[in-house]
Amino acid sequence: ARTGDPEVIYGAGKTPEQVVELLRRLRQAHPSRAALATRLGPEALAAVRATFPEASISEDAGVVTVGPLPQARGLVCVVSAGTSDARVATEAAVTARAFGAGVRQISDVGVAGIHRLLAVKDELDQADCLVVVAGMEGALPSVVGGLTGVPLVAVPTSVGYGASFGGLAALLAMLNSCAPGVVVTNIDNGFGAGVFAARVARRARRDGGAR
Amino acid sequence: ARTGDPEVIYGAGKTPEQVVELLRRLRQAHPSRAALATRLGPEALAAVRATFPEASISEDAGVVTVGPLPQARGLVCVVSAGTSDARVATEAAVTARAFGAGVRQISDVGVAGIHRLLAVKDELDQADCLVVVAGMEGALPSVVGGLTGVPLVAVPTSVGYGASFGGLAALLAMLNSCAPGVVVTNIDNGFGAGVFAARVARRARRDGGAR
Amino acid sequence: ARTGDPEVIYGAGKTPEQVVELLRRLRQAHPSRAALATRLGPEALAAVRATFPEASISEDAGVVTVGPLPQARGLVCVVSAGTSDARVATEAAVTARAFGAGVRQISDVGVAGIHRLLAVKDELDQADCLVVVAGMEGALPSVVGGLTGVPLVAVPTSVGYGASFGGLAALLAMLNSCAPGVVVTNIDNGFGAGVFAARVARRARRDGGAR
Amino acid sequence: ARTGDPEVIYGAGKTPEQVVELLRRLRQAHPSRAALATRLGPEALAAVRATFPEASISEDAGVVTVGPLPQARGLVCVVSAGTSDARVATEAAVTARAFGAGVRQISDVGVAGIHRLLAVKDELDQADCLVVVAGMEGALPSVVGGLTGVPLVAVPTSVGYGASFGGLAALLAMLNSCAPGVVVTNIDNGFGAGVFAARVARRARRDGGAR
Amino acid sequence: ARTGDPEVIYGAGKTPEQVVELLRRLRQAHPSRAALATRLGPEALAAVRATFPEASISEDAGVVTVGPLPQARGLVCVVSAGTSDARVATEAAVTARAFGAGVRQISDVGVAGIHRLLAVKDELDQADCLVVVAGMEGALPSVVGGLTGVPLVAVPTSVGYGASFGGLAALLAMLNSCAPGVVVTNIDNGFGAGVFAARVARRARRDGGAR
Amino acid sequence: ARTGDPEVIYGAGKTPEQVVELLRRLRQAHPSRAALATRLGPEALAAVRATFPEASISEDAGVVTVGPLPQARGLVCVVSAGTSDARVATEAAVTARAFGAGVRQISDVGVAGIHRLLAVKDELDQADCLVVVAGMEGALPSVVGGLTGVPLVAVPTSVGYGASFGGLAALLAMLNSCAPGVVVTNIDNGFGAGVFAARVARRARRDGGAR
Amino acid sequence: ARTGDPEVIYGAGKTPEQVVELLRRLRQAHPSRAALATRLGPEALAAVRATFPEASISEDAGVVTVGPLPQARGLVCVVSAGTSDARVATEAAVTARAFGAGVRQISDVGVAGIHRLLAVKDELDQADCLVVVAGMEGALPSVVGGLTGVPLVAVPTSVGYGASFGGLAALLAMLNSCAPGVVVTNIDNGFGAGVFAARVARRARRDGGAR
Amino acid sequence: ARTGDPEVIYGAGKTPEQVVELLRRLRQAHPSRAALATRLGPEALAAVRATFPEASISEDAGVVTVGPLPQARGLVCVVSAGTSDARVATEAAVTARAFGAGVRQISDVGVAGIHRLLAVKDELDQADCLVVVAGMEGALPSVVGGLTGVPLVAVPTSVGYGASFGGLAALLAMLNSCAPGVVVTNIDNGFGAGVFAARVARRARRDGGAR
Ligand SMILES: Nc1ncnc2c1ncn2[C@@H]1O[C@H](COP(=O)(O)O)[C@@H](O)[C@H]1O
Ligand SMILES: Nc1ncnc2c1ncn2[C@@H]1O[C@H](COP(=O)(O)O)[C@@H](O)[C@H]1O
Ligand SMILES: Nc1ncnc2c1ncn2[C@@H]1O[C@H](COP(=O)(O)O)[C@@H](O)[C@H]1O
Ligand SMILES: Nc1ncnc2c1ncn2[C@@H]1O[C@H](COP(=O)(O)O)[C@@H](O)[C@H]1O
Ligand SMILES: [Mg+2]
Ligand SMILES: [Mg+2]
Ligand SMILES: [Mg+2]
Ligand SMILES: [Mg+2]
Ligand SMILES: [Mg+2]
């Protein structure tokens, strides 16, 4: 990992023992750096909690950080609509924080209730980078992108059924966004969006320049 | 065709001569009924104009009606965002009118400029059936569907490139709309949407019932 | 939810406790309005039955309503062919009723036995909106659409195997229907079809106008 | 080619000169056997007409036979709905005749006008093998297959647009037909269906056995 | 079911109790006709065996017949390559027999061992209809179709992994067979192939005509 | 357009006259702001050159700017491999400049010649945002992303044939990049990448922070 | 290019002038090395012939070599079935020769005429590497791979229509070949197969080892 | 199996008893030849270990060989990046060894850490055939293919999620590799790659010729 970045464990397909052992080694080798683990199931989360009482755990999102987080520079704002997409949004938020950005998370602003979204426009404008998470038709990034000129990373999720095809519908929608300047990650890839957004935010001048 | 419905010609793949000849026959056989022809190219449009000076022609959309339109009952409102989608929107509007509904057409209200859309909310609410046309990410029906409870038919268009895959992205988005009660037609099928919407509108009580 | 519409819970991915708790809250907040819950498994259904003895439960379809249904205006007719598609058809029927329409359900009329279908033509003609549910090749809406001019919502189901690709074959067939005025929902989305059809039906003049 | 079968030329991608030259050689080498050429464009058809005045030419379908056709045994019935599918239906009919079966062709019986189809049920029952050609939603074979127990070969065509995806929608529909005993060819492959149906028909007992 | 055809139960998704109950009813209603049940799991097979000791059971293929089979007319020959495809091949063979054809089954002749296939050419030529079952690359029907002029029904199976995409690779291969006169069923649809082949075989003149 | 952003014309599907007329109007309405036009064919480029002698034209990429460019803040570096991808890379570069960023363009560094890429590592590190353009297998962003921690926008192109499927192969590769923090645009969407990268770059502190 | 390898020009999308100019430069820079150009249209071929009278030209395949070919080591055998696939097969053959292997080309051995294939088994066994080219169902490599243990590279072509989907059917078939040790290139990529096969052949011991 | 090749068992879908019984029979029938079994789960591996204490077992890859391996001729080098791809890489390595080649396995050289890859360039150059295994974006073969002229077989794996679509992304990337002379196997097909690579390696002259 680059200076200041956390060490990272991708938990999918790993046993709780493997996760705990990896975290232990990373903490020992890099005591001054946080370790981030994503995609943990309930057993792995329990094992981490038992072994590292100081760990910061996002239960529903299956994400943990252990060790000192870097100082926060810049601001990432993570936006999502429903409880189903929250898991991915939180993965993005925790990741962005662990990679050195300040983070604000706004949930429950969806395209079908446009007024709640208009009400948070100021918060969106204050961010250095936005992460917008949506499943099903994946329309949220287009609407947010029309409201603000802040760099916007769209994350499609696999939430949906039938012709959602595991998130393909949302992915294609986001790639075709009519709002200029929307970029996209893999389906459910909150981690990648968090890394990218943190890199953007922590380089940003606090005044945002003349945008 | 059912009583009151126009006779219809699908012009794609037909020569100007075939189109004109078919229109002539339909006019002769059913003098009291309009004839509708869609998907006409410039040559076919010119031939129709020369032969039927009384024809009503939508140049850009390649649609014509010849003969007396039925009395308008109920109101269909056709909504679209950009000039590229206008062709399909007009096909829907002319079709709905020819099938006996009153029609209002609103262009240039897209998801990336949400305020223009909010400004027409009252007009949307007055309709008996909405037809919402959009290409690229196909997000417009979700946003409109969140603003109003009027029955809404979404029409994906093939406008876009790359991962739009000829309208597939918009089609999938609309099928997965999080706004309940959105139904969908084939890509670019303004005609089908117009027929359906007219059927809904001309049956509607003018007060709309307690919706 | 709009005035007169029920409160809705999407049960997929929710625990029985969550479903019961949500129903309880919705009933308390809106005593005069029904609550509708869809996609419930056997455990959730049992929990609902135990907690709300007055609940109306469609066992096989995993759908329940609790509380007073709105007065029925207009008529939705839900048509399907086999027992496999019945689950989705019933989801549509219960939803349409909860959203304020009268409902008639006709099962076991398929394309491979066309005479049973011809025998119910009158019942189809009396409806204000049709919902036609079919899996496999999804041919039923085309045949029904050829028999009647009533607005028709087609619902593809995931019933089938192999080249059905989880309902994709039926979805594509319905989108390409040669019967004009067929509109389509997502695969297995009986709920969406029910909402849409109810909106159409409850606005309809009882005479249907000069269709 | 097997005894009694014609020699065959696939004209797509061949120049008029190549087609004529191939026909000449085949006629010379096998004077007692017909030569069949498919997928010919207007120029190739004109060249064939000029060179072989005795040729039997199906203009619209781009199919020709030159030389003595074999005696007809058994009966193939080719069914299609619209003028757009007629090209493929005629390719099947001419091929079946050239491969030694008697042929009857029924056009303009589609799923959206079910009564015309019921009116020809007797003719369907008299065939030894049916070829049913349909584009768009590809529903016709399911309906025909429900009316009769005659072996049925379904041919999807590329007629359609948008979510027809070049005939994929019709192909998938036919593969998923709920009528048992429907088999399918490649999109637009009237030739293959004609060969197969002729093989079935010319082996059939004229009484058809106790089916 | 047509005269002489068996009653049929599609076992997938049915409980052992439902299967046994359905068989009981069909046997009672039609004592002179066989009942065929396909896609049965081990429990359903055990329940059938316990209830109908006279049942004829194909354990691995999950297929049973109960009651008197019709007299065999004509000959269907079912060909497959490996043990993985045998389940589908046997479904086809048992179905063809229950629908009134004589049946011969040849296993373990694949494209990668062409000499075993050449050794059975005479048996292939004697059939009135061939059913050729293959997974993975689905090449077998093309090779068999090149060896014989007997009508040939190809059945793709879902055997394979990776880019087999659940049988799609074999399905596409068979639809594109360069051997003329190959027709295709849905993936794993041994039942449909058996019905079709029996219909062809039982109509065939025993001499096969001058093929 | 936001303050400081140029006015933009999407030239695809527009006649040379329409493009020139639009440019004229935009120049008149916003004399202090540049106008950017993309996707222009040879005729449109010639018309622009004739009408606006001061226009800056990228011939091969079909991109022009007319009017005063904004002051450059921050640095975007656009990287591509071959001459085929250059068109898209230049669209990104010109767009980023027109949207207010400084731009450096590096061509001809591909994955199959890794040493040329290593030689420019310092230039990559100096950028505030990278745009990496690649067709065919789309591997370049993963390799670049492994070399540097600068925010990286990947642009798949439609360069390739066969299983490239119009850029789908490159798009999927980039979405699955194992280098963390790679985000992706639509196929051939150099414009979108340029807008996004400019927004990131012009907000960046010149020292880049402690990255 | 590596020592002994030719210089290569990919002609698709290049003007005749560009091709000739590139060839001239490569010949000048590397007089002792051949230059290979692929995917040339008729005009480019004519221009090459006029400029380089000594060029070796494969007219139908659009391939030329100019300059001294390397000494041939090892033997590549290129196998294909029909005239439509010959273009790709010849591209592979010329490429393999230009990359330093001896080449034998066998045309017109297809899966539907298995005896012609058996007749050339000895020639197949003598090769150091096989290139097997096939379109449509792509079955040829499986059959050849069952006959011989020589390393085999399969090349799918875009020959076919309908469900061939531009060569996808053949590609998937080859990837799923039941013959072990079949490897695959992109659709129509005779060039890649030729390069690979030459690399294998020119390293081979002439006795082939104990295979 | 050919002389010198091992007997092979494909373990997927077989019970531990079946695997052990098959191994026993193969060992008895061919005592001088190794038996190779792939795709074994933990139970089957335990059963093999208990029955054949002399077996050579690759636990994680689910691969075993029993009996004397052939003498190693030539050198196959198997390259992969991460622990997730190791299973497939080891299947290739064990297979290549069992088919008579010497094998070297290099793990943990990925595209995102290009320097580790450059460090092993000499080892790559010494091989007679390379097998390069990669999931996700499948970029590794392109980079390796740019470093060396050794024949290279690319194996895509199903490692990934979302738009990886079960390995499709990596498969398409490898088929479109810009490095000439890359050939590809089915997704996860380490076995096929091992067979092919061994055939190439064991025929190779030890000096590799003048490559
Ligand atoms: N069967 C269904 N299919 C699709 N959407 C549904 C279904 N049932 C309910 N919904 C939607 O899900 C929303 C409630 O979701 P939730 O808040 O997760 O319970 C409702 O407002 C409906 O729009
Ligand atoms: N319309 C058609 N569709 C598919 N295959 C055809 C068609 N017409 C002819 N064929 C096949 O093409 C072969 C002749 O191809 P060719 O030698 O290229 O003329 C015949 O033997 C047939 O198998
Ligand atoms: N190359 C491009 N690709 C995608 N979108 C573009 C491109 N160039 C311009 N645009 C978008 O097209 C809009 C202008 O479209 P129009 O009004 O049709 O000229 C701009 O606001 C951009 O958002
Ligand atoms: N027929 C072909 N298919 C794919 N790639 C090719 C072909 N012919 C040449 N190439 C590649 O194209 C490169 C030259 O591309 P270019 O510089 O555009 O002429 C060569 O180095 C080859 O790798
Ligand atoms: Mg959403
Ligand atoms: Mg839009
Ligand atoms: Mg059905
Ligand atoms: Mg049809
Ligand atoms: Mg096979």
Ligand SMILES: [Mg+2]
């Ligand atoms: Mg590249």
Ligand SMILES: [Mg+2]
């Ligand atoms: Mg072939």
Ligand SMILES: [Mg+2]
């Ligand atoms: Mg990788």
